[in-house]
Amino acid sequence: MKLTGSKILIECLKEQGVDTIFGFPGGAVLNIYDELYRSQNEIRHILTSHEQGAAHAADGYARATGKVGVCLATSGPGATNLVTGIATAYMDSVPMVAITGQVATPLLGKDSFQEVDITGITMPITKHNFIVKDVNKLADIVRRAFYIAKEGRPGPVLIDICKDVTAAYAEYEPKSPQELPEVPVRVDEKCIDEAAEAINKAERPVILAGGGVSIAGANKELFEFATNAQIPVTTTLMGMGAFPGTHELFMGMIGMHGTKTTNMAVSESDLFIAIGARFSDRVISNVQRFAPKASIMHIDIDPAEIGKNINVQYALEGNIKKILQLLNERVKKKECTDWVRKINEWKELYPLKYPQDDKLHPQYIIERMYELTKGEAIITTEVGQHQMWAAQFYKYTSPRQFLSSGGLGTMGYGLGACIGARIGRPDKKVINVAGDGSFRMNCNELATAVEYKLPIIVAIFNNHALGMVRQWQQLFYGGRYSSTSLDRCTDFKALAEAYGAIGINVTAKEEVDEALNRALASEDTPVVINFEIDKDEMVFPIVPPGAPLSELIEE
The missing domain is CATH 3.40.50.970 (Thiamin diphosphate (ThDP)-binding fold, Pyr/PP domains)
Structure with a gap:
């Protein structure tokens, strides 16, 4: 059947299971909004006050649900107002599809009213982006955009659609969403065996859980791994909730504002196991003096992250959930170790604290x-x-x-x-x-x-x-x-x-x-x-920029 480009777009969004769009209308997306009006019983549109709010709302929706967040804006300033939200999603691996209107194809490259090269602007902050100049390609591009946003390490994808494309007609044939292939384990059995042996031999191991653990749905596997092997756990800011913050093995956050227990444990550890984390500067601080006594094991879906910021002795690339399952088959079950007892002593000695007085802290x-x-x-x-x-x-x-x-x-x-x-x-x-x-x-x-x-x-x-x-x-x-x-x-x-x-x-x-x-x-x-609250309230501990994690300021 022949449909307009705007109708094809809405039908493709329905195919992908989209139930909510956050956006703000404008001239270049009027045809799309007209179709949204007709489909309001199937797709809910949330009119934000500003396009940046739409991007952040789509991001929050995606993080909270695990689904792809969708935002919609018009051309020119509407599109550029999405940029900060797109970059935010990109840095934190959030699956999002940003749809922007563009001037009609005959007006491209002529400094037309509200024309910007949004695909050029967002190229460094998207997994991929598209400009649609042919209505016959629209459906496949929308489907591919959602696939890319979800596949592997997730992230934002932008689709820029010329206004005349939204009005033109093309054949539309419904399709089911392309199934995501299971992320493979890209290391051989020998590497898994060597990693498991290193874990079994380690006397002072530490696990760092990053946001990738939650994205991979590997929380149960992480819990089994840490509790069976009795390994203390810390998280990055993005990894909060990947391991229960109430568990006795949890030490608190790592890094610049991490707990003293965590930063001391990292400095004394003999094996540092990073899972779904990217070793950002706020985590490692001084690269040369990070975990100076430890071998580094890095488990991550993205090969570009392994060895990027810190040298790694054990590189396990691929499906985090599967890799943890393979390690759990090989790692020996332990009872409470001297190392865990030492960690618990530090937790008693160095708790997070603030003045216990009558002020509002x-x-x-x-x-x-x-x-x-x-x-x-x-x-x-x-x-x-x-x-x-x-x-x-x-x-x-x-x-x-x-x-x-x-x-x-x-x-x-x-x-x-x-x-x-x-x-x-x-x-x-x-x-x-x-x-x-x-x-x-x-x-x-x-x-x-x-x-x-x-x-x-x-x-x-x-x-x-x-x-x-x-x-x-x-x-x-x-x-x-x-x-x-x-x-x-x-x-x-x-x-x-x-x-x-x-x-x-x-x-x-x-x-x-x-x-x-x-x-x-x-x-x-x-x-x-x-x-x-008082303007002199401070966040402690704090590691001064460039200092090793062990040299933190406590108060």
Whole structure:
């Protein structure tokens, strides 16, 4: 049957199981929006306040559900407003398809109204991208885009569609989505045997679980591996929830703001096993002095990551789930070891801490958030000190529970991601932990949350400063606070109410539970809680840039 390009696009989205699109209309995508109107009972369109919010919402939806997130924008500024969200998804391996409108094919390359080369702009931050100039190729391109976004190491794909293509007719034949091939194990039995032997012989092993564990659905295999072999576990920021944060073998996060126990364990370990992690600079800090006594074992789906940032003695490339299964068949079961006992001693000696007084401390707020939600909420974050407190003091016990911009560090990410996560997981309470600086960037998405009656919670840790940058200025720049004090008169409670949300101010410790309980009780209205905290609150521990992990500042 012959259909228009816009109808073909919508039919292909239905083929792929798309039930939600986040977007903002414009001239180049009018034909697509017309078809969306006709298909509104099958595909829900969420109108965000800004295209960047649409990209972050699609990202949060994808992270929370494991499905491909979809966002839609018009040509020119609409498309460029997606760029930060696309880059965020790319850095954190999030499956997303971004669809943009483009000027009609005769107008390409003529500096036409709202024309930009969005495929050229996004080439370095997508797994692949397409410009569609022929309606006869549209269906295959859409299908291929979804396949690429999900296949192997996931990531964003962009489809740029010329406006005349959306109006032209072509033959359409429905097809089922192409099945993803099982990711192979790209190492031989001998390498698996050697790795297992190294694990069995190790006296002080450490496991680092990254975001790749959750993406691969390998959480159960990781748990069996760690508990049977009695190996202490740490995670990257992206790996939160890959291993239960309540388990006795869990040491806390690694790296710049990792626990002292973790960073000491890494420095003393004789075998460091990284699983689905990419050895970012925030994890390893000083490359020459990272895990100086250890052999390095790296298990990852992406061969480009193995050996990229650090030398590896045991390289296990391919399907993380399968590799862990093969190792579990070979690794010897152990009882509690001297090494685990030493780790537990360190955990007692060096817990994460903050002043136990009557002041309103951010760490206390996160702890109460954990208790009152019974540890079951999905937490999204902006980027900064509040992000680290959320990582340190909320115990994540399942994958896809902590959504944060790890690789790109995108301020303004959290609110859009919170909206996407709540739409994807309406069965969960979703809380966005924000700083006042980050929240200002995309606070306009409160209008979206109100319009769609989403009972999300925004917890603003308001220190009237760009807290993390200010902390660095205090510790490493002689206290010269250049452009980091936010002496502004924004009334966040009134701002929330202006959007139609519920606004709450909290200035004292004894007000925390009442505010959180009120927010958690909301069924169809967003709640913004403005927590007034001291601008001199800091994130500890911290490893100074370029220092080894063992040389951290504790307070």
